[in-house]
Amino acid sequence: MPCYSSEKLNGLVMEAKKYTAQGKVADYIPALKKENPNDLSAAIFHPDGRCISAGDVDQKITLQSISKVLTLALALMDCGEERVFEKVGYEPTGDPFNSIVKLELYNPSKPLNPMINAGALAVTSMIKGPSIEARLARILSFVQKLTGDQEMSYSKEVAQSEFDTADLNRALCYFMREHQIIEEEVEGLLELYTKQCAIEMTCLDLARIGLIFAMNGVDPLTKEQLIPKDIVRICKTFMVTCGMYNAAGEFAVRIGIPAKSGVSGGIMGAVPNRFGIGIFGPALDEKGNSIAGLKLLEMLSEQYSLSIF
Incomplete structure (x- = not known):
């Protein structure tokens, strides 16, 4: 058990919240500028359904790069490991996430x-479906199953804001299309990708998804195997080696759990066979990770021996 009470978790959140002043919200996506940099909330979801939380855990946030873990799982389920890794490698990078x-x-x-x-x-381009709308519906259906929320959708405002300012991602796509890594029209793929990144959920939802990854793809509340175990293993490995942008090495040393961050300030963590963690703290460090969220995870890992190493 990571914390015996929400009160204890709240104490850690308040301690970590002091670090928000050292970060700033993402400003290159206009819709994300509106977030309050002082916010910090967290939820921890256990296999028996118990959930402890602190802060405004019902506040909705967009997944941003956390969605990359979910679409990787779906693409692997659609296409298989061999096909996916023909197009994408396995190795960490020391460069920024948009390099x-x-x-x-x-x-x-x-x-x-x-x-x-x-x-x-490249991964999103491998998700199957006859149209952009059908592929988005498949992504949303998958996320809805993982969270148990059939109403979950995406923020049209954030998706449009990202699409309108996605010139660097366009450049990445056109470069890859030239080399047949991507084999579809760039604008359609960007529409799908920005809507994927704009999927909205709460810290509680993030923690529940983290729990499913922690439990090797099984939803312990329904006993259903939502993601094959081997695919979960691949996803968790990438979360450890590449999940925190180009700060993954330091994160592995200091915290040592499979986790994925997003520039909205969200972090999804999966402590193997124990619980899932959802964090929201929109003030980011220079690498694009929630500055207070990382401090909170570091304190949790130290106090409750969460590192897998």
Whole structure:
């Protein structure tokens, strides 16, 4: 048990909240500028259905890069490991998540891993469906199953804001399309990708998804195997090695749990066979991770020996 009460978790949240002043909200996506940099909330979901929380855990946030883990799982279920990794590599990168540099330097145009933007765009291009609308419906249906919320959708405002300012992602797509990593029209793929990133949920939802990854793809509340165990293993490995952008190495040393962050300030964590964690703190560090969220995870990991290493 990570914390014996919501009161104890609240104490850790209040301690970590002091660090929000050292970060700033994402400003390159206009719709995300509206977030309050002082916010911090957290939820921890256990296999027996118990959930402890602190802060405004019902506040909705967009997944952003956390969605990369979910679409990777879906693409692997659709296409299989061999096909997916023909297009995307396995290796961490020391570059920023939106860098174009290594597309040209290494294995021309093949992204190093599915957690950087280029890799995530290639992965999303492999999700099956006859149209952009049908593919988005499949992604949403998958996320709805993981959270148990059949009404879950995406923020049209955030999706449009991201689409309108996605020129760097367009450049990544056109470069990969030139080398047949992506085989569809760029604008349609960007529409799907920005809507995927704009899927909205709460910290409680994030924690529940984290729990399913922690329990090897089984939803302990329904006993249903929602993701094959081998695919969960692949996803959790990428969460450890690449999940926190180009701060993944330090994160592994200091915290050491499978986790994925997003520039909205969300973090999804999966402590194997124990529980899922959802955090929201929109003030980001220079790498794009929630600055207070990382501090909170570090305190939790130290106090309750959460590291898998």
